[in-house]
Amino acid sequence: xxxxxxxxxxxxxxxxxxxxxxxxxxxxxxxxxxxxxxxxxxxxxxxxxxxxxxxxxxxxxxxxxxxxxxxxxxxxxxxxxxxxxxxxxxxxxxxxxxxxxxxxxxxxxxxxxxxxxxxxxxxxxxxxxxxxxxxxxxxxxxxxxxxxxxxxxxxxxxxxxxxxxxxxxxxxxxxxxxxxxxxxxxxxxxxxxxxxxxxxxxxxxxxxxxxxxxxxxxxxxxxxxxxxxxxxxxxxxxxxxxxxxxxxxxxxxxxxxxxxxxxxxxxxxxxxxxxxxxxxxxxxxxxxxxx
Amino acid sequence: xxxxxxxxxxxxxxxxxxxxxxxxxxxxxxxxxxxxxxxxxxxxxxxxxxxxxxxxxxxxxxxxxxxxxxxxxxxxxxxxxxxxxxxxxxxxxxxxxxxxxxxxxxxxxxxxxxxxxxxxxxxxxxxxxxxxxxxxxxxxxxxxxxxxxxxxxxxxxxxxxxxxxxxxxxxxxxxxxxxxxxxxxxxxxxxxxxxxxxxxxxxxxxxxxxxxxxxxxxxxxxxxxxxxxxxxxxxxxxxxxxxxxxxxxxxxxxxxxxxxxxxxxxxxxxxxxxxxxxxxxxxxxxxxxxxxxxxxxxxxxxxxxxxxxxxxxxxxxxxxxxxxxxxxxxxxxxxxxxxxxxxxxxxxxxxxxxxxxxxxxxxxxxxxxxxxxxxxxxxxxx
Numbered sequence: 300x301x302x303x304x305x306x307x308x309x310x311x312x313x314x315x316x317x318x319x320x321x322x323x324x325x326x327x328x329x330x331x332x333x334x335x336x337x338x339x340x341x342x343x344x345x346x347x348x349x350x351x352x353x354x355x356x357x358x359x360x361x362x363x364x365x366x367x368x369x370x371x372x373x374x375x376x377x378x379x380x381x382x383x384x385x386x387x388x389x390x391x392x393x394x395x396x397x398x399x400x401x402x403x404x405x406x407x408x409x410x411x412x413x414x415x416x417x418x419x420x421x422x423x424x425x426x427x428x429x430x431x432x433x434x435x436x437x438x439x440x441x442x443x444x445x446x447x448x449x450x451x452x453x454x455x456x457x458x459x460x461x462x463x464x465x466x467x468x469x470x471x472x473x474x475x476x477x478x479x480x481x482x483x484x485x486x487x488x489x490x491x492x493x494x495x496x497x498x499x500x501x502x503x504x505x506x507x508x509x510x511x512x513x514x515x516x517x518x519x520x521x522x523x524x525x526x527x528x529x530x531x532x533x534x535x536x537x538x539x540x541x542x543x544x545x546x547x548x549x550x551x552x553x554x555x556x557x558x559x560x561x562x563x564x565x566x567x568x569x570x571x572x573x574x575x576x577x578x579x580x581x582x583x584x585x586x587x588x589x590x
Numbered sequence: 591x592x593x594x595x596x597x598x599x600x601x602x603x604x605x606x607x608x609x610x611x612x613x614x615x616x617x618x619x620x621x622x623x624x625x626x627x628x629x630x631x632x633x634x635x636x637x638x639x640x641x642x643x644x645x646x647x648x649x650x651x652x653x654x655x656x657x658x659x660x661x662x663x664x665x666x667x668x669x670x671x672x673x674x675x676x677x678x679x680x681x682x683x684x685x686x687x688x689x690x691x692x693x694x695x696x697x698x699x700x701x702x703x704x705x706x707x708x709x710x711x712x713x714x715x716x717x718x719x720x721x722x723x724x725x726x727x728x729x730x731x732x733x734x735x736x737x738x739x740x741x742x743x744x745x746x747x748x749x750x751x752x753x754x755x756x757x758x759x760x761x762x763x764x765x766x767x768x769x770x771x772x773x774x775x776x777x778x779x780x781x782x783x784x785x786x787x788x789x790x791x792x793x794x795x796x797x798x799x800x801x802x803x804x805x806x807x808x809x810x811x812x813x814x815x816x817x818x819x820x821x822x823x824x825x826x827x828x829x830x831x832x833x834x835x836x837x838x839x840x841x842x843x844x845x846x847x848x849x850x851x852x853x854x855x856x857x858x859x860x861x862x863x864x865x866x867x868x869x870x871x872x873x874x875x876x877x878x879x880x881x882x883x884x885x886x887x888x889x890x891x892x893x894x895x896x897x898x899x900x901x902x903x904x905x906x907x908x909x910x911x912x913x914x915x916x917x918x919x920x921x922x923x924x925x926x927x928x929x930x931x932x933x934x935x936x937x938x939x940x941x942x943x944x945x946x947x948x949x950x951x952x953x954x955x956x957x958x959x960x961x962x963x964x965x966x967x968x969x970x971x972x
């Protein structure tokens with residue numbers, strides 16, 4: 300029985316990692332940039348939800364929508380002013396810029412909200428659900444459900460819509476996509492908007508489960524999600540989800556059955572092993588350079 | 591010739607002035623009309639609630655002394671440095687206070703880790719260091735100049751174990767603690783030892799890392815053992831996270847804590863999460879003692895805020911130092927350190943005297959959280 304619960308705990312953490320990992324992986328897939336500011340967009344998302352709840356007194360779902368819109372705009376803004384001017388620069392330049400944006404967001408948050416952690420209000424209350432002998436908390440269930448629904452929607456969007464097709468085209472060959480009449484700038488902006496919007500949802504769900512918000516919550520969370528994206532094969536949407544669930548479940552099982560201090564070590568060990576065997580990640584494809 | 595000697599004299603005068611300027615600054619601790627005392631506290635960051643409360647308490651005690659004409663006829667100047675709850679920052683701030691401000695004593699630090707770092711750093715100057723609130727055992731072991739106003743971590747752990755066994759008739763207990771923190775692991779260890787010694791059974795003893803936010807795996811494991819009480823010896827922000835997840839995994843038990851819980855009602859998302867929990871503390875505002883009530887009244891008037899246990903300890907730490915200076919009849923650091931040994935005060939947190947390890951001998955207050963309020967429940971003697 301314990302084992303089932305630990306797996307559910309893993310799915311809970313994993314689904315939050317997945318929502319955030321999607322942002323890393325989509326952006327990487329389309330502009331080959333590791334957007335280190337992504338973790339801090341989550342943090343901003345959490346603060347926006349927190350403020351909407353405590354200052355505007357709106358219901359939780361409206362607060363999430365406000366945060367999604369805010370973060371989507373923030374994501375596009377970051378892309379427009381920080382990354383777009385560097386699109387043709389060497390790979391390292393936008394990477395350093397991303398770290399700069401990350402620090403900028405953290406410091407702005409510290410200035411505006413102060414470094415003191417703020418409690419996140421209780422939005423999902425009520426007794427845990429019973430499934431036979433297994434008892435699962437409401438936050439856990441809602442988080443897993445919302446994440447899965449969003450992931451399915453994203454998958455449909457990428458596979459079935461015109462914009463999704465444009466994204467895939469740009470990711471495959473930006474030059475050829477331009478020749479086919481695809482507006483690269485719009486496509487990239489939309490990708491950043493979707494990634495940041497998902498990060499906002501991730502931030503909201505994270506804060507519901509771990510109800511203390513401070514300007515640093517994004518850094519470790521972002522790092523874990525980034526590892527998930529790399530583990531699953533960066534650039535692959537299904538890879539990010541798979542990687543995130545593997546990491547979440549590994550963490551919880553290590554904490555539950557081995558030692559809580561080792562959970563991060565085990566996660567990193569798995570990452571190293573996978574990358575040794577399959578450098579492009581579990582679902583990644585090794586693309587050979589054409590000469 | 592005449593002109594040049596005049597210039598020389600002029601230069602000499604200027605130099606003399608300059609040097610006496612420096613010299614008088616050097617000698618200020620002995621001759622000036624004020625006694626400079628340094629304070630170290632986290633005024634921003636994760637544990638700022640403690641730092642602000644404690645340093646305000648200290649400030650209040652010194653201001654009261656100044657209003658009564660000062661100590662040994664001199665006014666006290668209290669200079670507080672923010673160390674953000676970080677050991678490195680604390681040592682830097684300590685050096686700044688000692689070298690630039692030339693303070694004769696330090697009231698601080700507040701949390702255990704930076705306090706140990708400061709205690710260690712103070713071994714060069716050996717000036718009196720009184721930490722109001724650092725409860726880890728090792729803090730006063732660095733040298734004969736380090737004292738504290740609060741009781742120790744292990745002491746709180748064993749008192750809470752005794753409390754759980756005797757007053758709550760608990761048979762089984764679980765502990766979840768921060769393995770990366772001396773404060774938390776110190777209490778956890780003592781609790782386990784005392785609870786088992788009293789005939790109880792510790793069914794789960796789970797650790798977590800300092801930066802962890804997810805405790806559901808450990809709590810799920812603990813839930814499988816259904817303990818009567820769950821000891822959570824950590825600071826209020828982490829307690830808020832643990833309490834939320836205790837509910838999330840559906841664990842039903844009585845939560846126990848230590849003085850790090852002070853302020854938990856401000857950081858928990860919903861007071862019902864900690865309803866019925868007990869924690870040990872240094873004092874209770876419900877105490878009817880006139881000393882306590884006067885302190886609360888003056889603190890409120892000055893800072894427009896409710897004092898907590900940290901404020902009371904900060905206040906008592908200042909009183910201890912004042913008593914030692916008066917007993918030594920000097921502000922010489924060695925004489926004051928010597929005088930501290932035999933100091934006895936009747937403070938807000940109880941009658942305080944010191945044992946041979948420079949730890950205070952005093953009682954512990956057990957508080958209960960009911961209906962979103964903190965209530966005094968019991969007083970446990972050592």
